[in-house]
Amino acid sequence: MSEVVLEMKKMSKSFGKVTALKNGELVVHKGEIHALLGANGAGKSTLMKILSGVYRQDQGEILINHEKATFQHPSDAKEKGIFCVYQEVDTAIVPQLTVAENIMLDRFSQEKGWYFSRKDLHRQAQEALTLLDVNDIDLNQAASKLSLAKKQLVLIARALVQTTKVIIFDEPTAPLSHREAEKLFHVIRQLRVKGIGCIFITHRLPEVFAIADVVTVMRDGCRISTVPIAQITQEMVIEQMLGEVWHEERNVLHSYKRGEEVLALKNLNLGKLQNISLNVYEGEVVGIAGLVGAGKTELAKTIFGNTPAASGEIRVSGKKIQVKHPKTAIACGITHIPEERRKEGLFINETISKNVTFPQLKKYVKGGFINRKAERKATEEVISTLQVKANDVDVEVNHLSGGNQQKIVIGKWLSSEAKVYLFDEPTKGVDIGAKREILKLIQQLAKEGKAILYFSSEIQELLTVCHRVLVMYDGKIVKEFAQKEATQEKILLYASGGKEVNHEGPIDRISI
Amino acid sequence: MKDQLIAFLFKYGAITLLILIIFYFTSVSPFFLTYDNFSDILRSISIVTVLALGVTFTLVVDGFDLSVGSTMSLATVFTASLMVWYDLPLWLVLLLPIIVGVLVGLFNSFLIVVIGIPDLLATLSSMYIVAGLYRTYTEGYSIYNHMPLTSGGTAIGEFSNAFLWIGQGHLLGIPVPVWIMIILVLASYCFLNYTRWGRIFYMTGGNAEAATLSGVKVKKIKCMAYVISGIFASIAGILFTSRVGSGQIDAGAPLLMEAVAAVFVGYSVLGAGKPNALGTFFGAAVIGVLLNGLTILNLPYYAFDIIKGTVLVLALAVTYMYAKNKFSTNSL
Numbered sequence: 001m002s003e004v005v006l007e008m009k010k011m012s013k014s015f016g017k018v019t020a021l022k023n024g025e026l027v028v029h030k031g032e033i034h035a036l037l038g039a040n041g042a043g044k045s046t047l048m049k050i051l052s053g054v055y056r057q058d059q060g061e062i063l064i065n066h067e068k069a070t071f072q073h074p075s076d077a078k079e080k081g082i083f084c085v086y087q088e089v090d091t092a093i094v095p096q097l098t099v100a101e102n103i104m105l106d107r108f109s110q111e112k113g114w115y116f117s118r119k120d121l122h123r124q125a126q127e128a129l130t131l132l133d134v135n136d137i138d139l140n141q142a143a144s145k146l147s148l149a150k151k152q153l154v155l156i157a158r159a160l161v162q163t164t165k166v167i168i169f170d171e172p173t174a175p176l177s178h179r180e181a182e183k184l185f186h187v188i189r190q191l192r193v194k195g196i197g198c199i200f201i202t203h204r205l206p207e208v209f210a211i212a213d214v215v216t217v218m219r220d221g222c223r224i225s226t227v228p229i230a231q232i233t234q235e236m237v238i239e240q241m242l243g244e245v246w247h248e249e250r251n252v253l254h255s256y257k258r259g260e261e262v263l264a265l266k267n268l269n270l271g272k273l274q275n276i277s278l279n280v281y282e283g284e285v286v287g288i289a290g291l292v293g294a295g296k297t298e299l300a301k302t303i304f305g306n307t308p309a310a311s312g313e314i315r316v317s318g319k320k321i322q323v324k325h326p327k328t329a330i331a332c333g334i335t336h337i338p339e340e341r342r343k344e345g346l347f348i349n350e351t352i353s354k355n356v357t358f359p360q361l362k363k364y365v366k367g368g369f370i371n372r373k374a375e376r377k378a379t380e381e382v383i384s385t386l387q388v389k390a391n392d393v394d395v396e397v398n399h400l401s402g403g404n405q406q407k408i409v410i411g412k413w414l415s416s417e418a419k420v421y422l423f424d425e426p427t428k429g430v431d432i433g434a435k436r437e438i439l440k441l442i443q444q445l446a447k448e449g450k451a452i453l454y455f456s457s458e459i460q461e462l463l464t465v466c467h468r469v470l471v472m473y474d475g476k477i478v479k480e481f482a483q484k485e486a487t488q489e490k491i492l493l494y495a496s497g498g499k500e501v502n503h504e505g506p507i508d509r510i511s512i
Numbered sequence: 513m514k515d516q517l518i519a520f521l522f523k524y525g526a527i528t529l530l531i532l533i534i535f536y537f538t539s540v541s542p543f544f545l546t547y548d549n550f551s552d553i554l555r556s557i558s559i560v561t562v563l564a565l566g567v568t569f570t571l572v573v574d575g576f577d578l579s580v581g582s583t584m585s586l587a588t589v590f591t592a593s594l595m596v597w598y599d600l601p602l603w604l605v606l607l608l609p610i611i612v613g614v615l616v617g618l619f620n621s622f623l624i625v626v627i628g629i630p631d632l633l634a635t636l637s638s639m640y641i642v643a644g645l646y647r648t649y650t651e652g653y654s655i656y657n658h659m660p661l662t663s664g665g666t667a668i669g670e671f672s673n674a675f676l677w678i679g680q681g682h683l684l685g686i687p688v689p690v691w692i693m694i695i696l697v698l699a700s701y702c703f704l705n706y707t708r709w710g711r712i713f714y715m716t717g718g719n720a721e722a723a724t725l726s727g728v729k730v731k732k733i734k735c736m737a738y739v740i741s742g743i744f745a746s747i748a749g750i751l752f753t754s755r756v757g758s759g760q761i762d763a764g765a766p767l768l769m770e771a772v773a774a775v776f777v778g779y780s781v782l783g784a785g786k787p788n789a790l791g792t793f794f795g796a797a798v799i800g801v802l803l804n805g806l807t808i809l810n811l812p813y814y815a816f817d818i819i820k821g822t823v824l825v826l827a828l829a830v831t832y833m834y835a836k837n838k839f840s841t842n843s844l
Contacts, residue, residue, distance in 0.1 A: 306725060330727040344725050347718040349785075358715060359726045361708045369706045412726070 002030045004066070005165050005197045006051075006082075011060035012221075013046050020046040022221035024060070028166060028197040033188060035200045035208040035229075038218035039241050039431030044201055047218070048168050051199075052084040053077035064165065078106065081165035083158075085172055089151040095144035100125040102143045103157045128157040131194065132187045149180035156187060166197040173207060176292070178492065185211050203429070205234050217241055242433060259283050261318065262451035263303075263334075263420045268312035270302050272475035276312070280420070280451040285442060287466030288455045288477075289491050295475040296455040297339050300424045303453075304336040305329040316420065330359065333419035337409050337426050339455075345409035346397050353379040353393040356411050363415070382411040387437060403434025410441065421445060424455045439465050459488050459495075471495050522834040526781045526791070526827075530798050537805035544808055551687060557800035558693035559748050559755070563764070564771035564778075564792045565700050566744030570631070571775060571787035572704060573737040574717035575624065578635040580745040580771060582642035583616045584764030587749025589646050592655035592671075592759020599669030606750060613746030616642060617739035624738070625731045647761065655759030671757050679754025689751050693793075696747070700789035713737065714786070769817070770799055773824035779831045799823055 004027055011024035021043040028034045038044045049055045051062065053071035062069045064080050071077045077084075086092060093102055101108075103125040125139055134153050137146070143154060152172060159167050169188070173181040188211060191198055200212060208215060209229060216226040217240040224240045225232075259282030268276040272295050280286045290296045301307045303314060305323030314321055316332045323329045326336070338344035347355055356379045357364055364374045379393040386407040390400060397408055406426060413421070423442065427435045442465055446452055456462055462469050469486045471479040471494040479494040521528075537544040563580050570577040587609040594605045616638065623634035651662060657670040681688045704710035716723045716733045724730050745764070752763050777798055778791025802823065803816060811819075 304725070325727075325729060326725055327727040327729060336725060338725055343719075344721045347715055347722055350715070350718060354711065354715070358711070361711060365708050369702075370708060370711060 002032070002195075004028070005030045005064065007063040007066075008047065008051065009061050009063070011047060011050060011057050011062075013050060013055060013058050019221055021050075021057075023223065024050075024218070024221065025223040025226075026051075026199075026216055027226065028199060029214075030165075030197060031192050031195040033192055033198045033200055033211055033213050035202070035212035035215045036218065037202075037205075037208065037215060037237060037241060039433065042218040042241070042431075043221040044218050045170070046221075048084070048170060048199070048201065051077065051082055051166075052168060053082070078162065081163055082168070083162065083164045083166070084168040084170065085152060085155045085159070086170055089148060089155055092155055093143050093146075093151050095142065097143055098139065099137055099141050099143055099146070099154055100139040102154050103128055103161060106158060106162060124161055125157065128160040129153075131160055132157060132190050134187065147180075149176050149183065152176075152184065153187060156191070160191075160194075164196055166199060167191060168199045168201070170201050171203065172200075173202060173204060178291070181207070205237060208237070209234065219243055238432065241431075259449065262316065263453070264315040264318075265303065266313045266315075268299075268302060268309045268314070270307060270310045271298065273298055273302060273309075274476050276477060278470060278477065280453060282451060283446050283449045284468070285446050285452040285454055285466045287462035287469040288453060288472055289457070289459060289462050289469050289495055290455075290472035291457055291495050294457075294472040294495065296457075296472055297424055298475075299472070300336060300338075300422045300453070300455055303329070303422060304334060306336075330416070330418075333417060334422065335359075335413040335416060335418040335420065336422045337406075337413070337424060339424040339428065341402075341405055341409055341428075345412075346405060348398050349396060351394045351396055352383070352388070352390055352400075352408055355397055355408050356382050356393075359412050360415050378415060382408075382414055385414065386411050386441065401431075401434075403430035403438075406430050406434065406438060410438070419451060421450055421452045422455070423452065425457070426454075427456070427458065427461060435461075457495075459491050462486075462491070463488070518830065518833050521830045522780045522785070525830050526777050526794050526798055530794065530801060533798070533801050533805060537801070537808065541805070541808045544805060549804065549808075551690075553797075553800045553804045554690045554693075555687040556804065557796045558687075558689040559751050560767055560770045560774060560800070561693050561793055561796040562696055562744055562751065563748040563767055564774040564796055565696055565789060566741035566748075567771050567775050568700070568778070568787045568789060568792045569704075569713070569737045569740045569744070572713045572717050573734050574720065575631040575734060575737060576635065577620065577738060577741040578632065578768065579616060579620060579639040579642055580741060580748075581764035581766075581768030582639045582646070583613055583742055583745035584749040584752065584767065585762055586616070586642050586646040586649075586764075587613060587746040588753045588763045589650050589655055589759040589761060591750050591753045593650065595671050595675060596655050596657060596659065596667045596669045596759070597661075602672065602674055605675060609746045609750055610743055613742035613744075613749075614739050615742070616745070617742030618735070620738040620742070621735035625734050643762075643765075650759070650761060652761065654761045657758075671754075675754055676757055677754075679751055679756070689755065692747075692751065696744070697789055697793045704789055717786075769820055769824065770796070773799055773820055773827060776824060776827040776831060780827065780834075785831075785834070795827070 006026070006028040008024060008026040011021055013021040024043055024047040026036070026047065036044050046055065050057045053074040053076050056071070069080050094105065100122050104121050122139055129135070129137060132153065137150055137153065143151065146154065156167065172184060176184060188198055188200070202208060212229050214226060214228055215232055215237065217224045217237060219241055261279050262282050263280040266277050276299060278286070288296050288299065298307065302309050305326050305328055308324045314323060316334065321328065321332045323332070342348055347358070353375055357375050361370070364371050364378065376393055383390060383393065388404050388407045388411070390404065397405055400408065410426070426438055430438065439461065442452060442454065454462065454466055463486055467483050469481045469483070469491060470477050471481070471491055473495055481490065534545070543549060563584055566580050567577055590612055591605060591609045594600045594608060620635055620638055623629045623638065624631050653659070658666045660666050678688055683691055704713060712728055712733060716728060716730050720730045749764065753759055774795035775787055775792050777795030778788060779785060781791035781794045799820065802819060806816070806819060
């Protein structure tokens with residue numbers, strides 16, 4: 001086995017009363033792709049933030065090339081050759097600068113001297129891209145014009161112009177299409193050849209088995225195991241992550257007879273959305289499949305009135321409605337669980353109780369004042385129905401894990417008289433346990449006769465929970481499948497434009 | 513240790529400071545800790561507090577109204593002119609300036625909500641526009657009883673006793689402006705903390721996007737906050753006119769900083785961490801006690817801005833250092 005480049009020993013970190021990391025351990029060798037797995041709250045982000053110098057550990061030590069390293073600041077970590085490619089690439093890219101300048105950005109900030117040769121800059125940037133086997137990015141282009149996937153490549157190139165020893169990839173494929181992800185894997189394999197240690201964090205297990213050499217699983221702030229990929233299976237990984245045996249749930253749909261039509265869209269147009277027509281019936285879960293950028297989120301926001309449609313009509317229970325603002329949509333019985341939970345769904349610095357009761361606040365007003373007792377009772381009900389892990393209704397939402405936060409977003413609408421639920425990627429970034437509960441909850445809502453639109457790019461989930469699946473591509477609905485006829489391959493085919501022939505066989509996109 | 517200190521200062525900083533100041537001034541001056549002096553302090557902070565309440569409302573919805581000082585000056589000279597120039601009945605003298613405040617609030621919301629200028633810049637601009645307006649209106653003069661008019665002759669009206677009672681009178685031994693301040697502070701506190709609208713205000717400020725998606729018309733809420741701010745500034749202006757018995761030009765300008773400082777000191781009263789009505793009152797009290805004590809110690813008035821500015825910086829420092837710590841520990 002090759003040389004150890006990075007070692008993290010007995011790392012611990014707590015934030016106030018919350019222990020995020022108890023015993024984090026990680027050993028990465030030169031030229032190794034090391035997958036770091038764990039459910040939400042397992043401590044992997046904390047471990048990585050310590051490694052990249054964002055946090056300081058309470059205890060434990062970091063060894064780089066067998067030398068002890070302490071990081072006070074992210075720049076210290078960079079100096080030691082630790083580089084991180086974050087999921088939100090836009091925070092690390094300067095949009096006004098060219099690709100070449102972005103690649104060389106860290107050099108600007110570190111090197112002394114006043115003068116930069118433009119030619120040198122281009123030559124070095126070009127070298128970095130060539131090393132990565134990337135040849136379709138123009139160095140003179142403004143970085144703002146690049147696609148998300150290409151911005152990632154620019155960031156990786158930026159790491160390469162440094163003496164980088166370890167690159168952390170934090171869920172890099174989450175926003176990528178399948179083809180872009182393949183391309184990224186190719187690049188990561190190039191890095192392996194160069195002898196760089198890659199730490200790869202993802203929620204998609206098949207990707208791990210496609211690319212990783214070694215897997216470390218974490219749970220509850222501790223390392224559970226580190227094994228070569230050949231000695232472990234998907235089931236074992238999930239078992240270790242959850243600490244229990246996992247049964248894949250499929251076809252647990254309740255039998256359902258088509259009831260009355262609840263939601264009908266006819267020729268809806270707005271921006272990239274073209275002639276969207278669809279119907280959802282009582283008790284039905286209709287999936288909207290599509291890759292990132294297909295227009296799913298836009299459609300959800302249009303139905304909800306956040307971005308009102310330019311033309312077309314929306315009917316709820318046969319009645320035509322005009323939604324110019326979410327307020328009208330809510331009054332008509334439509335609810336929306338937005339994709340960007342922290343940004344759009346939650347008041348992150350407020351208590352669970354204030355979040356949960358907010359949309360229905362009128363219900364809790366007595367004589368002009370809010371009845372705190374009633375509020376508390378209603379919140380406790382939501383917490384117990386959704387099994388939110390929280391000690392009290394007055395806990396700030398900030399302190400909850402991703403899955404529990406998502407339950408709060410859903411909980412906001414449980415007490416309403418809603419007929420239509422729009423779920424936009426409700427399982428994004430939540431762990432498998434919470435995911436299971438959320439899917440169960442959606443089925444429960446359907447049983448109660450609600451009409452549900454489920455927007456997701458996770459095809460496996462759509463197949464589990466939906467009675468029908470509509471596939472979106474480039475702002476249009478291109479295909480409808482009944483649950484029986486839908487398969488991953490077919491949906492993926494249409495979602496990627498219908499022309500792509502899939503040579504690679506079934507791609508299992510179970511994600512965790 | 514450092515974190516704990518900041519957390520402590522954040523929770524009890526304003527109150528500790530208030531107590532320390534009171535102890536200090538009591539020890540150096542026999543005139544400080546007397547009923548008359550405290551009644552005086554309360555009366556002197558009443559106008560700033562009312563002004564600061566308006567700023568509080570705009571900060572609650574994540575805005576910021578810098579035009580309150582000018583609006584108060586406008587209300588001051590306008591109120592005086594209604595009495596002195598036009599000799600209008602009292603109810604009109606009280607009502608019309610408030611309508612003017614509403615109009616300034618609507619103008620601010622138009623700039624911010626409809627056109628989309630950032631709050632600080634929009635209200636900075638309207639601060640100058642309003643200042644220009646009232647100076648033009650009085651042609652640069654202050655307004656007083658029987659003043660000579662530029663059109664010849666003298667003004668027909670004078671300040672009535674009923675009007676002057678608002679700013680100078682007593683009720684149950686307590687100055688009337690103090691009563692008005694107490695009522696407005698409590699009303700604002702109840703509104704913001706116990707009613708549905710208050711909740712909507714805070715949520716709008718906390719996350720406008722999420723509030724919209726919960727069915728809140730965010731633009732309307734912001735507009736309401738600026739209108740409320742305009743109304744409070746006008747009330748402060750009326751109180752000022754009545755207190756001094758004349759329409760002083762530029763009366764509100766120096767009070768802007770005091771009001772803003774009061775609100776930010778208020779962030780760290782009992783660890784609220786956000787703008788709140790009671791905190792604003794405490795903030796105004798801290799500044800009022802400080803200035804009063806320094807006056808007793810004969811600090812020249814032209815040095816007061818150093819003190820006010822320093823208090824604001826300290827309040828901001830504690831608030832932002834606390835926020836920084838809090839957010840770095842929260843983002844797990």
